[in-house]
Amino acid sequence: MSKSTMKHYDEIATNYLNKVSSRSGSLLLLGPVPLPLDVNGKTVSFNWYTWIHQTEECKELSVQESIKVVQGNSMADKQVSSVLVYGDFENAEQAFVRFHSICHTGDVFGSQKCDCGEQFREAKQMIVEHGCGAIFYIANQEGRGIGLFHKAMAYLLQQQGMDTVEANLALGFDDDLRTYEEPAAILKFLRKRPIDLMTNNPHKLEKLQQAGIRINKRIPAWCSLTPDNERYIQTKIKRSGHLQSETNPDFTYSNMSK
Numbered sequence: 001m002s003k004s005t006m007k008h009y010d011e012i013a014t015n016y017l018n019k020v021s022s023r024s025g026s027l028l029l030l031g032p033v034p035l036p037l038d039v040n041g042k043t044v045s046f047n048w049y050t051w052i053h054q055t056e057e058c059k060e061l062s063v064q065e066s067i068k069v070v071q072g073n074s075m076a077d078k079q080v081s082s083v084l085v086y087g088d089f090e091n092a093e094q095a096f097v098r099f100h101s102i103c104h105t106g107d108v109f110g111s112q113k114c115d116c117g118e119q120f121r122e123a124k125q126m127i128v129e130h131g132c133g134a135i136f137y138i139a140n141q142e143g144r145g146i147g148l149f150h151k152a153m154a155y156l157l158q159q160q161g162m163d164t165v166e167a168n169l170a171l172g173f174d175d176d177l178r179t180y181e182e183p184a185a186i187l188k189f190l191r192k193r194p195i196d197l198m199t200n201n202p203h204k205l206e207k208l209q210q211a212g213i214r215i216n217k218r219i220p221a222w223c224s225l226t227p228d229n230e231r232y233i234q235t236k237i238k239r240s241g242h243l244q245s246e247t248n249p250d251f252t253y254s255n256m257s258k
Ligand SMILES: Nc1nc2c(ncn2[C@@H]2O[C@H](COP(=O)(O)OP(=O)(O)OP(=O)(O)O)[C@@H](O)[C@H]2O)c(=O)[nH]1
Pocket: 099, 100, 101, 102, 103, 104, 113, 114, 115, 116, 119, 141, 142, 143, 144, 145, 146, 151, 154, 155, 164, 168, 198, 199, 200, 201, 204, 221, 232, 236, 242
């Protein structure tokens, strides 16, 4: 590494890198990286943070030294998590926070089989309208933790009549394998005050509380029902315990389209 590159590297490590302890080990948090995001047609400036695990070999090293160990290692085959932060996240009295499980099909492809893509867009917009908040984009939670390949298998099983829960069980998994220790540790580093949690899933709320997150209130995160996502959403309510939409208690596509 040339001297000037080394200087830039050191500067970044000093100003943008922090070590965060989590129940699953130490995390190296990098950010804030300013990121202009599209929010409903407008460009809005968010701060992006991302993190990696501090490996065993780096345990005794400082954060500055640890980051040099990964230099030249692309890590492209390891999907890493992010958090997108908006407003004065550390100090604002109320901050809206969403813990969004990665959904390649919904968020990237725009699949209508689930509500993930719309929930993500909606969360960005609600946070901007509110003035402060964060969206965690959790990389190891694809398919509620079964991974993309198995999710494709699950979709094929669903095509043969199973619902989402039955398909996960048929593949040898629990319905929901997600844990929140890592993002919870990052949240506690970025903000000490309680949050308003954007979710319909009471189990997610409980798991986050168990991970030490203080929650002021829950903000519902329902999206549009369509013929393509109705079964998925009804299964979430009937089998996975997601809370019914307060504004539309008869939340079915056929009821809504009347
Ligand atoms: N196994 C499985 N996972 C799915 C399916 N459709 C979407 N997902 C995944 O489900 C995750 C989102 O979980 P959901 O149950 O929709 O919602 P939640 O995060 O528990 O709750 P909310 O905070 O209310 O959105 C994402 O990781 C998606 O990839 C499916 O058919 N099968």
